[in-house]
Amino acid sequence: MKSSFQAYAPSNIALIKYMGKLAAETGSNRPANSSLSFSLNGFKTHVRASVVEGAAEPFTWAPLRKAGLQAPHLSEHGRVRFLRHAERVMKRIGAGLPSGKSILIESANDFPSDCGLASSASSFAALTMAVAGLFESTFTTEELADLSRDGSGSSCRSFFSPWGVWDAEGARAAEGLPGEDKLWHMALIVDDSLKRVSSSEAHKRVTSSLLFRGRPERAEERLRQLMDCLRRASGSDGVHAWNRASEIVWAESWDMHALFETSEPGFGYMVPESLRVLNLIRELNLKHGGSENYRKPLVTLDAGPNVHVIGWRDEQSEQMKEELTTRVRSFARVEDGAR
Ligand code: DP6
Numbered sequence: 001m002k003s004s005f006q007a008y009a010p011s012n013i014a015l016i017k018y019m020g021k022l023a024a025e026t027g028s029n030r031p032a033n034s035s036l037s038f039s040l041n042g043f044k045t046h047v048r049a050s051v052v053e054g055a056a057e058p059f060t061w062a063p064l065r066k067a068g069l070q071a072p073h074l075s076e077h078g079r080v081r082f083l084r085h086a087e088r089v090m091k092r093i094g095a096g097l098p099s100g101k102s103i104l105i106e107s108a109n110d111f112p113s114d115c116g117l118a119s120s121a122s123s124f125a126a127l128t129m130a131v132a133g134l135f136e137s138t139f140t141t142e143e144l145a146d147l148s149r150d151g152s153g154s155s156c157r158s159f160f161s162p163w164g165v166w167d168a169e170g171a172r173a174a175e176g177l178p179g180e181d182k183l184w185h186m187a188l189i190v191d192d193s194l195k196r197v198s199s200s201e202a203h204k205r206v207t208s209s210l211l212f213r214g215r216p217e218r219a220e221e222r223l224r225q226l227m228d229c230l231r232r233a234s235g236s237d238g239v240h241a242w243n244r245a246s247e248i249v250w251a252e253s254w255d256m257h258a259l260f261e262t263s264e265p266g267f268g269y270m271v272p273e274s275l276r277v278l279n280l281i282r283e284l285n286l287k288h289g290g291s292e293n294y295r296k297p298l299v300t301l302d303a304g305p306n307v308h309v310i311g312w313r314d315e316q317s318e319q320m321k322e323e324l325t326t327r328v329r330s331f332a333r334v335e336d337g338a339r
Helices: 076-093 120-134 141-149 155-161 197-210 215-232 237-263 272-290 313-326
Strands: 004-016 033-051 059-063 101-109 165-168 170-173 185-189 296-301 307-312 334-336
Touching: 004 141, 004 155, 004 185, 004 215, 004 237, 004 296, 033 059, 033 120, 033 141, 033 155, 033 215, 033 334, 059 076, 076 141, 101 120, 120 141, 120 170, 141 155, 141 170, 155 165, 155 237, 165 215, 170 197, 197 237, 215 237, 237 296, 272 296, 272 307, 272 313, 307 313
Parallel strands: 059 101
Antiparallel strands: 004 033, 033 101, 033 165, 165 170, 185 307, 185 334, 296 307
């Protein structure tokens, strides 16, 4: 066992969404459908796990103070959930607390904590890695991802970069998709307030929507189509395949938000500025769409009002990015995720 171990993990944005759980009453994060995400290496959480003496509790949390990092806002509930997961990891890897000692968990993000992008995915993935590293676990990456999933489902995809797929067999890297060198990502922050409905609560409520019938099948079908399009995006019919991928991602994002709005009781995350951004993107796509080489960006919203945009690194798409950035400046903050 080490005296201290530090790890980090990226956040991720799902293009095919994990929304709705199987047997949710058991507290396990078993998804109703498979999902696919793109890791956001510009939005990472760092976690340090250390053995300490004289603490009042077996597990305690404190902000990780380091240049360039910002402490997350952790509610009491969030802190308890985080530390419970640290204990779960310790037990599941077969380790235990040495007598008289406790574990201090420190965490912070390398992106602004007030931008509405703080995610349980990066923090639970980094926490799992940090505790496993502290106890010198021999678990494979896939096994750690599986363990992390019990803390927060989407965190299991944060172990794989740039693309993570999570299906009935677990989470793993999705191979053959365009690399980070080919893509840019930015998040347009239109509202940085905290979520009123947590994603854990959203998973429960969506099953009450009539639209949830058929939802797992739709998501699986979209995943198949999207993987196929993304695999072909660098090939000879790449522009066509990428633009089809853009349509699938757009539809999937609306599908999830429609589930939110049609749940009983309904709820929603979009604000007027979210729609302004989406309409602007549509307008810019129409403007550039006359050119046969234009690649429309992949556009998606998480369970929140902010808009994620993933584009192809070529002249025209980067020009669209510049135009979009300029046009949203009065009402959105732009966070560049390409670090
Ligand atoms: C909308 O992973 O936050 O971001 O498993 O309850 O912690 P828990 O939920 P969480 O759900 C994420 C939902 C989503 C879509 C996604 O990331 O796939």
